[in-house]
Amino acid sequence: MSLLLRDDIVTPPLSLIAITPEMLLSEKNGDGRLSELIQCVIPANWPLTDWEPHVFDFLLTQFAEHPEQLGWPRYISFVPPDGRTLISRSCGRRVLTVNT
Numbered sequence: 001m002s003l004l005l006r007d008d009i010v011t012p013p014l015s016l017i018a019i020t021p022e023m024l025l026s027e028k029n030g031d032g033r034l035s036e037l038i039q040c041v042i043p044a045n046w047p048l049t050d051w052e053p054h055v056f057d058f059l060l061t062q063f064a065e066h067p068e069q070l071g072w073p074r075y076i077s078f079v080p081p082d083g084r085t086l087i088s089r090s091c092g093r094r095v096l097t098v099n100t
Contacts, residue, residue, distance in 0.1 A: 007071075015084055017075040021063050028056040040077045040084040 009016040017038050026033040027047065035042045062069050077084040 009074075010079070013079060015077045015079050017077060018071045019059070019073040019075060020070070021060055023075075024056050024059055024063075028053065038075055038077070038084075040075070043085070 008018060017040070020037075023034060023037050026037055059073060
């Protein structure tokens with residue numbers, strides 16, 4: 001059985017959620033749908049203050065021009081017994097952590 005790079009990676013304590021263009025657009029536009037799309041509780045201090053808006057455009061362009069990169073950037077969520085809480089976002093190697 002093969003695992004698509006866009007599949008979420010789930011372990012008992014963590015879930016690595018593949019970021020899709022729809023998720024990026026929701027987050028960029030602040031339409032309030034991100035929590036529903038990733039099935040996580042979003043902390044009130046999200047997005048991070050140092051997350052610059054041009055990053056959304058960069059990632060959307062990368063996905064459009066290089067679809068093989070889908071699945072590399074991920075939201076990282078902690079999986080407590082009562083549901084998933086978003087704790088950070090990863091774009092390859094750098095992880096940005098939310099202080100909650």
